[in-house]
Amino acid sequence: MTPLQKRQLNLPNDRWKPLEIVFWLMPVAAYFFFPGYLVLISQIMIIGLFALSLDLILGYAGIVSLGHAAFFGLGAYTAGLLAVHGWGEPLSGLLAGAVVAGVFGFVTSFLVVRGQDLTRLMVTMGICLMLHEAANKASFITGGVDGLSGMMVGKLFGVFEFDLNGTVAFWYSFAVLFILFVVLRRVVKSPFGLSLIGIREGVRRMPSLGVNVNRRLIAIFTAAAAIAGVAGALLAQTTQFVGLDALGFPRSAELLIMLVLGGTGRLYGALIGAAVFMVAQDYIAGLNPAYWQFYIGLLLVLIVLFARGGILGGLEKIAQRFKPSRKEQA
Amino acid sequence: MLGNLAGVLFDGIAYGSLLFLISVGLSVTMGMMNFINLAHGAFAMLGGYVSVMLLSRLGVPFLASLPLAFIASAVVGLVLERTLYRRLYKASHLDQVLFSIGLTFMSVAAATFFFGPTQQPVTLPAWLHGQVSLFGLDVGAYRLFLIGIVVLITIALGLLIERTRFGAQIRASVDNQTASAGLGINVSLVFSLTFALGSGLAGLGGGLGIDVLGLDPTFPIKYMVYFLLVVAVGGAGTIKGPLLAALILGVFDVAGKYYVPEIGAFVIYALMVVLLIVFPAGLVRRKA
Numbered sequence: 068m069t070p071l072q073k074r075q076l077n078l079p080n081d082r083w084k085p086l087e088i089v090f091w092l093m094p095v096a097a098y099f100f101f102p103g104y105l106v107l108i109s110q111i112m113i114i115g116l117f118a119l120s121l122d123l124i125l126g127y128a129g130i131v132s133l134g135h136a137a138f139f140g141l142g143a144y145t146a147g148l149l150a151v152h153g154w155g156e157p158l159s160g161l162l163a164g165a166v167v168a169g170v171f172g173f174v175t176s177f178l179v180v181r182g183q184d185l186t187r188l189m190v191t192m193g194i195c196l197m198l199h200e201a202a203n204k205a206s207f208i209t210g211g212v213d214g215l216s217g218m219m220v221g222k223l224f225g226v227f228e229f230d231l232n233g234t235v236a237f238w239y240s241f242a243v244l245f246i247l248f249v250v251l252r253r254v255v256k257s258p259f260g261l262s263l264i265g266i267r268e269g270v271r272r273m274p275s276l277g278v279n280v281n282r283r284l285i286a287i288f289t290a291a292a293a294i295a296g297v298a299g300a301l302l303a304q305t306t307q308f309v310g311l312d313a314l315g316f317p318r319s320a321e322l323l324i325m326l327v328l329g330g331t332g333r334l335y336g337a338l339i340g341a342a343v344f345m346v347a348q349d350y351i352a353g354l355n356p357a358y359w360q361f362y363i364g365l366l367l368v369l370i371v372l373f374a375r376g377g378i379l380g381g382l383e384k385i386a387q388r389f390k391p392s393r394k395e396q397a
Numbered sequence: 398m399l400g401n402l403a404g405v406l407f408d409g410i411a412y413g414s415l416l417f418l419i420s421v422g423l424s425v426t427m428g429m430m431n432f433i434n435l436a437h438g439a440f441a442m443l444g445g446y447v448s449v450m451l452l453s454r455l456g457v458p459f460l461a462s463l464p465l466a467f468i469a470s471a472v473v474g475l476v477l478e479r480t481l482y483r484r485l486y487k488a489s490h491l492d493q494v495l496f497s498i499g500l501t502f503m504s505v506a507a508a509t510f511f512f513g514p515t516q517q518p519v520t521l522p523a524w525l526h527g528q529v530s531l532f533g534l535d536v537g538a539y540r541l542f543l544i545g546i547v548v549l550i551t552i553a554l555g556l557l558i559e560r561t562r563f564g565a566q567i568r569a570s571v572d573n574q575t576a577s578a579g580l581g582i583n584v585s586l587v588f589s590l591t592f593a594l595g596s597g598l599a600g601l602g603g604g605l606g607i608d609v610l611g612l613d614p615t616f617p618i619k620y621m622v623y624f625l626l627v628v629a630v631g632g633a634g635t636i637k638g639p640l641l642a643a644l645i646l647g648v649f650d651v652a653g654k655y656y657v658p659e660i661g662a663f664v665i666y667a668l669m670v671v672l673l674i675v676f677p678a679g680l681v682r683r684k685a
Binding site for chain 1: 481491499501505506509625633667
């Protein structure tokens with residue numbers, strides 16, 4: 068076992084570290100220093116939430132999913148359709164997105180937990196493609212390739228109206244992300260979260276500790292689906308648009324890339340990966356979309372060959388390299 | 398109606414046999430070498446572009462372009478296996494998925510850069526145009542040709558693996574690397590050549606399939622699902638499994654698009670999920 072894994076398996080320390088507090092102050096600071104980028108920052112936070120949900124099943128439970136966009140898209144269409152048909156209240160729309168995606172996640176989880184990596188990969192991808200095709204063909208409900216338009220999203224708490232600057236959208240997204248993050252942080256540091264890591268590291272041994280592996284995988288898959296649904300609903304409400312790409316396979320693949328770029332199994336990796344990915348995309352895609360795709364590909368190959376663990380994994384390795392040398396000096 | 402049915406069945410078999418030709422190499426890498434290679438379609442696309450360029454730019458005859466498509470993809474496959482793929486045989490499946498998605502994205506961007514984003518047209522020789530009569534049924538000449546080629550290649554492949562020394566070495570190497578190395582088989586060379594063979598077959602399929610599957614830079618992503626499907630549903634590591642799966646999927650896909658165009662590709666994805674639920678390890682299990 069590497070020192071890194073050993074440290075992860077230590078009993079968790081639940082106290083918030085100063086670095087974490089600084090991390091959460093960063094978006095707040097960005098609000099004041101980069102007022103022109105509120106829309107981009109809101110989207111980063113929403114996609115960050117989506118990446119967090121994938122981290123739950125991939126980073127913690129070790130389920131490789133290539134179809135996580137299914138739940139994101141379900142949440143987005145749920146909130147979007149409610150808003151189109153006159154139910155514009157944001158918070159209940161969010162909840163509806165979570166419930167629909169969560170229920171669908173629960174039903175499909177039974178298919179996902181059986182089988183190995185390859186079967187899981189194919190089943191998750193197949194479910195996502197099926198939903199995409201269904202949304203495409205049912206254009207009388209979803210608007211097909213044109214997407215869902217004419218959404219009337221109501222005022223938040225009946226007071227704050229979504230403005231063109233994206234101020235309300237920013238604080239709304241920030242609050243939802245932060246609250247769910249606090250909950251998830253608690254969950255992954257609980258015995259339940261530790262048992263997930265146990266399943267990831269050695270699924271055969273867990274039953275002997277009295278762990279019902281399938282039941283835990285179903286629980287976390289359902290929770291991850293619900294959170295992805297919240298992220299989708301949030302994006303639908305703040306951009307007032309839902310398109311077919313919300314359900315597309317490329318979105319699932321990109322999400323995987325963000326998470327791996329940031330570092331899996333750490334929660335913060337999902338957020339950092341989403342931020343780096345989307346800022347880079349915003350910058351490079353302006354030059355030429357084809358170049359952008361080439362560079363994502365190159366980045367992925369380089370991560371796998373040289374930088375496993377992503378950005379946070381790399382930083383941890385650097386930090387560890389410094390620690391012993393300091394001891395030697397002392 | 399009955400003629401229709403036979404026609405759909407025939408087109409489905411032609412389509413399925415093409416899918417099989419491209420996917421069979423993937424079945425070997427995924428099932429035998431235990432490598433999830435999502436970039437397999439990129440090798441097929443490469444074969445397609447080589448074939449198109451030879452036909453339209455250099456005026457090479459169609460039949461001559463096919464072996465060249467095979468060779469080009471096989472060489473690129475061999476080089477990539479020697480330089481990159483082999484480093485990841487022992488890596489986790491997630492790493493392999495990411496690495497091969499990365500390669501896929503790069504190939505899509507590179508194809509767009511060199512050949513533009515549009516569909517490549519292909520002009521088939523005159524004798525492959527039109528219809529021929531087969532047992533009283535009018536079928537597309539090119540589709541008949543496709544089926545014929547794939548049958549020949551499948552037989553050749555079967556003989557290569559079951560009857561030749563190289564085939565025996567492949568079978569031994571994938572069953573037990575350590576023991577095979579101990580018996581003096583150069584396992585790493587066998588793996589490289591097997592990978593090259595699989596990539597070459599994909600390239601050949603790409604060249605053959607331009608008229609049926611189309612060819613544009615999104616090819617590797619558009620068909621990735623189909624190749625994976627064929628292997629996952631059929632049972633990775635076998636040859637019979639993908640053949641069976643490719644034929645089933647080909648027929649259902651063509652039939653779905655013909656009879657129920659309103660739901661289109663939904664048929665195939667639903668079928669795949671159902672098949673994977675019923676046979677989590679694939680239709681045909683590999684003999685241990």
